[in-house]
Amino acid sequence: MVAADGRPVLPVLPVLPDPATDTVVTSGLLPELAYALGGPFHFLLPDAFDTNLHAMREALAAAGVDGFVYFAKKANKAAVFAERAAALGAGVDVASAGELREALGHGVRGEHLVVTGPAKDPRLLRLAVQHRALIAVDALDELDTVITVALNGRERPARVLLRVLPSIQPHSRFGMTEEELATAVDRCVKAGDALRMEGFSFHLSGYALQPRADLTARLVGLCLAARVKGLEAGRVSIGGGLPISYSDADAWHTFLATQRPAHYHAGKTFQAGDFYPYHSPLAGADALAALLATRPENTGTTLADILRDAGVELLLEPGRALLDRAGATVLTIQGVKDRDGYQLLTVDGTSLSLSEQWFNSEYLPDPVLIPQVTAAPEGTFPASVGAATCLESDMLTWRKIAFPRRPRPGDLLLYPNTAGYQMDSNESPFHDLPLPPKVVIDHAERPRPRWRLDRHFI
Structure with a gap:
């Protein structure tokens, strides 16, 4: 498609309405923060975290x-989200x-922590x-280390989940095979009071509900x-895997259908499969509700019924699903260059603060x-x-x-x-550019939002 002046009509991807962010923008606070902080910054909206947790x-x-x-x-290093989890009795x-x-x-209480990841x-x-955190054990040698720590220390029992290698992702580097799981269960039995084996865990790539329901039901059987x-x-x-929607369905599908290399600086090409699904028919708590209502394969009942009947x-x-609309990133334009029919902007930050750019992809919601x-x-x-760097590839938005x-x-x-x-x-x-600070915004029924710097320890 082309406009009356012969230029191509550019695809757009506006975000869903977000009154809290709009309030920050209209308050006039952002220019003051840009001046005070002297560079790019992120602002955080912890009320959104509370809302998302409550919905789940x-x-x-x-x-x-x-x-x-x-x-x-x-999903985010900010201290405020750990603070909100602690205040609301959630885990991390x-x-x-x-x-x-x-x-x-x-x-956050030690027993409200779960420790994940490979080869800890x-x-x-x-x-x-020592802090009675739950440990998702990824391998047999790791289980042996946990048992040894529990036997040699004063803190007992060690609390563990056994992580399962999903059969639909057989090449994953995470989790244990069926044979390894059987061995792990036997070692948990032999460990006696040194170990408290609380169940099983998994993580699936992607966002499909049926495979999650199927594997969850299988793990209930293992329990x-x-x-x-x-x-x-x-x-x-x-694990995670609950998507969020940044944009509505019409905008997202229209974008995918119309975008092409001419719409990108230097003719940059992306495949539709490279992009995060910026719209999902079921997102956040709605996706969780749909998962619980899903009927696992070869069963005649819902996942919720299976969990409830087994007492599991x-x-x-x-991560992402608890942070939907919980913050935004602000940069200042430092320079503008005219190109053939468009401009190249240079801002005072880098694409390192938009992580999607570093996965052969693009953060698509319209700035x-x-x-x-x-x-x-x-x-x-x-x-x-x-970006304000010397790299051709350092683009926040191609x-x-x-x-x-x-x-x-x-x-x-x-x-x-x-x-x-x-x-x-x-x-x-x-380039010795400082990391953008995080600013916590407090609406709290005031005519103008208040702010503070996030108290991140590390």
Whole structure:
């Protein structure tokens, strides 16, 4: 498609309405923060975390399923989300000694931690046992280390889940085979009082519900078999994998159908499969409710019924789904270059703060231009966004964004809904640029939002 002036009509991907972010934008706070902090920054909206957690708990309760939600800390390093988890009695999923200490330091109880990840450092395992954290054991040698730590220490018992290698992902480097699981169960029995085997865990790539329901039902069966051998085996962790929707269905499918290399700086090409699914028919707590209502293969009942009848508690470790609309990223335009029919913007940050760019992909939700000089909308001004580094590949947005007015140096760009996995998974002080600080926004029934810097210890 082309416009009347012969230029191609650019695809757009607007985000879903977000009143909390809109309030921050209209308050005038962002230019003040950009000036005060002297560079790019992220702002966080912890009320959204609370809302998302509450919705997941409601979905579990509506299905009559006992469940416990852990926040996957790798999704965002900010301290405020660990603080909110502690205040609301939720757990935190950690995978390093640093993450474990950070969670404890912000009030999360040791028994509300779950330690995941492969080949865990023995020091991490000792900390986990000492603080009575639940350990998702990934391999037989790791189980042996946990048992040794429990036998040699004063803290007993060590609490473990046995992580399963999914049969539909046989090449995954995580989890134990059926034979290894059988051996692991026997070792748990022999460990006696040194070990408390609480159940099984898994993680599946992708977002399909049926495979999750099938594997969860299988693990419930493993729990029942383990109980016959005298083990507790009353919990199953399904990991994360609850999607969120950044945009509505029409916008997302139209974008996929119309985008092509001409819409990107330098003719950059992406395959549709390279992109995160920025729309999902079922997202967050709705996806959880649908999972619980799914009928696992070769059963005549729902997953919720299977869990309830077996007395098995469902454990969740979502990251992105708890951070939906919980924050955004703000950068300042430093330079503008005219190219053939579009502009190249340079901002004061790097694509390391938009992690999707580092997975052969693009963070697609449209950034919002916040002009610093009042001006009426002037039309459509395409622009791609580059970073303040010496790398050709360091682009925050390869796509030519259809801005409603001409971007100028000093204007702000807001990338929406970046709290989940975008802000800090890959941030680095490249060129000795400081890491963007995180600002916690408190609405709390005030005419203007208040803010504070996030208290991250590490």
